[in-house]
Amino acid sequence: MSDIGQILPIEGYRVLLTGSLSSDYTTSLTHLYQPLIGIQAVSLYITLVNEQDLQMDSAQTHHTLMNYMDLPLDAIYRARRKLEGIGLLRTFRQQSAEHTTYLYELHPPFTPAQFFSDDMLTQLLYHHIGQDKFDMLKMYFEDSSTWEGTDITASFSDVFQTFQLHTDDVAITDAAHNTQDDTASSIDFSWIEQRLESQLIPVKKVLTTANKRLISQMMTLYGLAEYEVEKAVLWALTSDNTLNAQEFKEACHDVFETNHQQASIKLTEKQENTVNQTHSEETHSADKPTTKEEQLIRKMENISPSQLLADLSSGGQASGQDLKVIREVMATQGLPSPVMNVLIHYVLLQSDMKLSKAYMETIASHWSRANLQTAREAMHFAKRQQLQNQKKQPKQKNDRRQTSKEVIPDWFKERKKQSEQTQQQTVSTDEEWQETEALLRKYSKK
Structure with missing residues (x-):
């Protein structure tokens, strides 16, 4: 529409x-x-x-x-x-x-x-x-x-995406064709240059203009990380240290199939609600988020889960294991990318900045049944769940007071003690989302 x-x-x-x-x-x-x-x-x-x-x-x-x-x-x-x-x-x-x-x-x-x-x-x-x-x-x-x-x-990347998982998730990456040379020149090849130099491989012989364009195209086409492209390049080097283009393309496709076993390469039109860029610029000031929560929601809607995880890792690269957990949860539960971003943020806040797979899968299955589609829906849903859980706790405490005259076994006292400790560790809804604001400020300055 x-x-x-x-x-x-x-x-x-x-x-x-x-x-x-x-x-x-x-x-x-x-x-x-x-x-x-x-x-x-x-x-x-x-x-x-x-x-x-x-x-x-x-x-x-x-x-x-x-x-x-x-x-x-x-x-x-x-x-x-x-x-x-x-x-x-x-x-x-x-x-x-x-x-x-x-x-x-x-x-x-x-x-x-x-x-x-x-x-x-x-x-x-x-x-x-x-x-x-x-x-x-x-x-x-x-x-x-x-x-x-x-x-x-x-541009090509404004209109098309080259692969999509078999879920409602947004495609992980886009490709660009009609600005081929600009794409190749915009990529920083210093990471692979250092890798080649460390193995005494002549950089200029490998990273020719044509090879740089090929590397950038395959990187965007298959949505590969830098370390994955690096492995593909090293795999496709010949005995005289030249890049075999066909072997490199096959290696990139093999890595893609390993990462996304159910995905297929096909040029499809982007499904996001894209409006004309000029019209967007004309209405930008009216749509600009005014509150920190709105800023966070906007960020969650536009950033990829892998980039969010990297931003929340003090600027470092997200671990391969964490990315694997995120990919499996997204593929299994079919969560859209913005909802997955809120889920990552929520789990990190609840688990002392640790990404617990079991905890994430439990919440993801709940959110999937709730059919959450946007970051705003996910954030409000999480808040409501927290408020409901907090309302239940005082009632349970009153029930225990009414039966305080009864003889209470030691094992029940120990469980009560653990429950109270857990309750004390639970952060209130406002405080938790204040932490998200602090995290937002951290990676908004980049």
């Missing part, structure tokens, strides 16, 4: 094609791109290509585009974002007091040869259509004007 209203039928658009289309561009679209982005996105691209020759001096309205494609405007908007995410379209918006106009800058699709030379796209296509069809296609295919406006093009 968040896609409705992102574009209005009365708003205009113009089309600009950068470069020239190859003679077989429709073959690339239907056989290589369509399995990844769907028929509506491909149809929109072809419609815009042909619309470029028909456009007049004045901009066409999106109502015209709705009639051409026989689609509602929210479906056209989603198709447009897929084209943006895959690198076939850049969108610019120009606003004035009277009207809003969009420029759709079309980019030619890769030729089959270019497509199969891109590691990210070939891996995605392989996972979408399977080994037999992929091999058949690969064998068959072997062998700017400027416009003033604000670039509001969605």
